[in-house]
Amino acid sequence: MERYVLRLFVAGQTQSSLQARHNLDRICADHLKGKCDITVTDIFEDSDLAEAPKVLATPTLIKEWPAPLRRIIGDLSDTQKVLAALSLIPPAPAT
Amino acid sequence: MPHSTTEKQSLEKLATGIPGYDELSHGGLPKGRTTLLGGTAGSGKTIFAVQFLVEGITRHNEGGVFVTFEESPEDIRKNVGGFGWDIAAWEKAGRWVFVDASPQPGDGTIVTGDFDLTALVTRIERAAKKIGAQRVSVDSLGALFTQIQDDALLRREMHRLSAALKDHGLTTVMTAERTKEYGDISRFGIEEFVADNVTILRNVLSEEKRRRTVEILKYRGSNHQEGEYPFTVLSERGLVALPLSAIQLKQKSSVVRVTSGNPELDAMCGGGFFRDSIILLSGATGTGKTLVTTQFIEGGAKKGERGLLFEFEESREQLFRNATGWGTDFERMEKEGMLKVVCEYPEVSSLESHLLRMKDLIDEFKPSRIAIDSLSALERVAPVKGFREFVISLTSFIKHQETVGLFTATTPTLVGGTSVTEAHISTLTDSIILLRYVELRGEMHRGLMVLKMRGSPHNKAIREFTIDGTGMHIGEPFRDVSGILAGNVHQVRPAGVIHGQL
Known part of the structure; x- marks a missing residue:
């Protein structure tokens, strides 16, 4: 399995930020066998890093590798949607 | 929201630099508040938003932050070049900052749980702080609502953004799309949170001729000229409004x-x-x-x-x-x-x-x-x-x-x-x-x-x-x-x- 390069933008210690970090760690361990480089950026500490990827929402997860680049917003609690966005499972059929 | 009538005397205003509009509004936009600028596609909203910042930079030594949800900064720089506005030079001089929130090609957003727009609000706040900005233009809310399809959340977040901008004493113009020239102020019910100040730009087809008008719909705490006034878009100058009836009765007559x-x-x-x-x-x-x-x-x-x-x-x-x-x-x-x-x-x-x-x-x-x-x-x-x-x-x-x-x-x-x-x-x-x-x-x-x-x-x-x-x-x-x-x-x-x- 390829190594995943993921960047997570959070806003300090808010509920959804903490939740997103927790969920991402879990998904990485359960579904990626730990093969992921995760960088967490707190926009309160370094908002400049949010400029180039044009981050609006927090939390935002950006899958930088493997291609294609994907942008996932929210606290990552909908695991099926996250896995589909990471191309780990086929996307859910539209209802 | 409680509003005292004593505000009428003390309301400070910032000139927009749009000739005519400043007369209609008796001085410009309310300082430290957000004004909603509604208009259909092609009604001149972006020019208004840009011109508001240009006026601050060129005449009042006030920096400006331009938040774009729609066009890329590159497009905006190019599009307003014809008015003689050199945004790139102001960016170099630290008087103008873009907060680029324009959509990227192939960038479908997937929502997987709770979120808010803290990143956006923080980026705007930091950008304003960096150059000591007094003015902010947000263009346009419609494009943001297309990017993030959760109207209730966006209304809440826009309310938060308005409050944050107010806390920092920033004077703001937010543009919003309208689908019709007459009717709802905007498509998204956002007037609920910035309803104090609303200006509408129109581009109406009347008797088979195009007619652009500007109307100040609401201006809490201030008198203003009511009704629609014609305006035009000129190269080298941008928007120019023509507050006709506002000036007509001041003529002297001569016996010469x-x-x-x-x-x-x-x-x-x-x-x-x-x-x-x-x-x-x-x-x-x-x-x-x-x-x-x-x-x-x-x-x-x-x-x-x-x-x-x-x-x-x-x-x-x-x-x-x-x-x-x-x-x-x-x-x-x-x-x-x-x-x-x-x-x-x-x-x-x-x-x-x-x-x-x-x-x-x-x-x-x-x-x-x-x-x-x-x-x-x-x-x-x-x-x-x-x-x-x-x-x-x-x-x-x-x-x-x-x-x-x-x-x-x-x-x-x-x-x-x-x-x-x-x-x-x-x-x-x-x-x-x-x-x-x-x-x-x-x-x-x-x-x-x-x-x-x-x-x-x-x-x-x-x-x-x-x-x-x-x-x-x-x-x-x-x-x-x-x-x-x-x-x-x-x-x-x-x-x-x-x-x-x-």
Whole structure:
């Protein structure tokens, strides 16, 4: 399995930020066998890093590798949607 | 939200730099608050938003943050370059910062749980802090609502953003799309959180002509001009609003007389035209309107008064040839700086643009007398309401300059009749002179009458006049006939002699 390069933008210690970090760690361990480089950026500490990827929402997860680049917003609690966005499972059929 | 009435006195405002809008709003946008700018696609919202920041940077030393959800910063820099605004230079100088939130190609957003727009709010706050900004433009909310399809969340977050901007004392313009020119302020119900201040830009199709208007719908804590006012978009200047009725009643009137260029006509008017007055000259084609105009210009030039002639019906060559035929040398007058002739097709631009160009030329040339031949030609390019506003604005502007204005109007029928132009503007002019064809015993004669001369007695007879190589000659009143104005001339008994002399 390829190594995943993921960047997570959070806003300090808010509920959804903490939740997103927790969920991402879990998904990485359960579904990626730990093969992921995760960088967490707190926009309160370094908002400049949010400029180039044009981050609006927090939390935002950006899958930088493997291609294609994907942008996932929210606290990552909908695991099926996250896995589909990471191309780990086929996307859910539209209802 | 509690609002005390004492705010009325203390409300500070920031100029938008949009000529006219600052007059309509009595000073600009409310300081430290958010104003919602609604408009359909192509109504000029982005230009307004950019111009607001440009004004801050160029005239008030206030930095600006431009938040874009729609166009890329690159596109915006390029699109407003035509107005002479060099955003890249201001960015280098640390006066302008983009917060780029424009969508990226192939970037579908997937939502997997709770989120908010803290990142956006933080980026805007940091950008403002970095350059010490006072002004923020957000363009446009519609594009944000397309990017993130959760209206309730966005409303909440926009409310938070407005509050954050207010906390930092930032004065903000937020643009929002409208789907219709009349109806809801915006598509998204966002007026709920910035409802204190709402301005609408419109681009309406009226009588098959485009008409741009600006309206201040709400302005909490401040008086403002109500209703729709026309505006236009000019290269090198951006938006320019025309607050017509706001300026119309400040005219002074003069008792100074100036010559009409024709001694007999001067006598009929009781000693010439008033200096700050507007004279409407009405007549069918060929009755001599251009001749009266020519004499008006020449008469002024002989007394050292500079004339500005706007010609919308004839070409320059034709006009100069006609003048030469009556012994007037326009070419020499122009060389000597006593005259400026501007020939244009009415259709080359909108009435608003004509108006601004005319005002600019008047400011530049500073004439003592102005002639427009003809107003009827300009009427072709605007709906009725727009035309009337144009005349109001132009007449009040001319009167402010201590200038006399002669406007011609063409009547559609050869005998009798009034023109549409007259019907709309006769009350706005100080004097009305009619030129009419008169059919008498199988021959066409020409008649002239001073119908109205505000503030002065005048000769009320319909006098016959002739035109020859030396110009116009006003003779005796028509005798023993009646019904000239109605275009239905008939003999009356010779006993009823009409006195024509003053």
